[in-house]
Amino acid sequence: MNARVRLFLSSYVPLFFVGAVRFDDSRLRVFLGFLVIAGIWSLVSLILVSTRRVHPREATSTRVRDLSSEVAAYVATYLLPLMTVPNPSPRDLIAYALVLSVFGVVFVNSDLVGVNPLLSLCGYSVFRVSGVRKLATGEEADTIVISRDRIVAGSTLELADLATGVSIAVPHTEDHQQ
Numbered sequence: 719m720n721a722r723v724r725l726f727l728s729s730y731v732p733l734f735f736v737g738a739v740r741f742d743d744s745r746l747r748v749f750l751g752f753l754v755i756a757g758i759w760s761l762v763s764l765i766l767v768s769t770r771r772v773h774p775r776e777a778t779s780t781r782v783r784d785l786s787s788e789v790a791a792y793v794a795t796y797l798l799p800l801m802t803v804p805n806p807s808p809r810d811l812i813a814y815a816l817v818l819s820v821f822g823v824v825f826v827n828s829d830l831v832g833v834n835p836l837l838s839l840c841g842y843s844v845f846r847v848s849g850v851r852k853l854a855t856g857e858e859a860d861t862i863v864i865s866r867d868r869i870v871a872g873s874t875l876e877l878a879d880l881a882t883g884v885s886i887a888v889p890h891t892e893d894h895q896q
């Protein structure tokens with residue numbers, strides 16, 4: 719599964735969990751519980767596989783913007799309004815699925831990939847970093863970097879790429895695990 723899709727799925731774990739608690743229908747609760755587990759597994763496996771890559775690349779940041787504060791707006795704007803009905807009708811469920819699909823397309827094709835409440839709950843921060851990626855044309859492009867540590871301009875990072883434009887900072891080590 720594409721890393722951006724996996725990050726999208728994991729970003730909705732809090733919504734799925736709240737739905738599993740809030741909705742009355744047991745089948746819907748089980749389905750949402752499955753999505754919670756799938757979302758958590760998706761994020762954990764993505765991070766574990768990516769941080770154990772043979773050779774993370776080293777890069778130096780030139781400009782950094784912390785995106786972590788955008789998570790609260792994301793939760794308030796997109797997650798909470800979907801949780802208003804304890805007994806959703808089939809029409810409500812279709813509407814939720816359509817909204818989630820639209821959010822998914824926007825999320826996967828934009829920099830919202832870094833706005834992920836589950837990452838925040840797991841102790842990660844998300845930054846937009848310049849200077850760590852070049853396009854085929856030689857131009858610099860910003861990268862979304864997920865990190866447990868604060869990133870400042872001028873810092874040297876070891877990065878494992880998750881997807882185009884999305885990386886995770888791995889701890890500096892002499893001999894990176896294989």
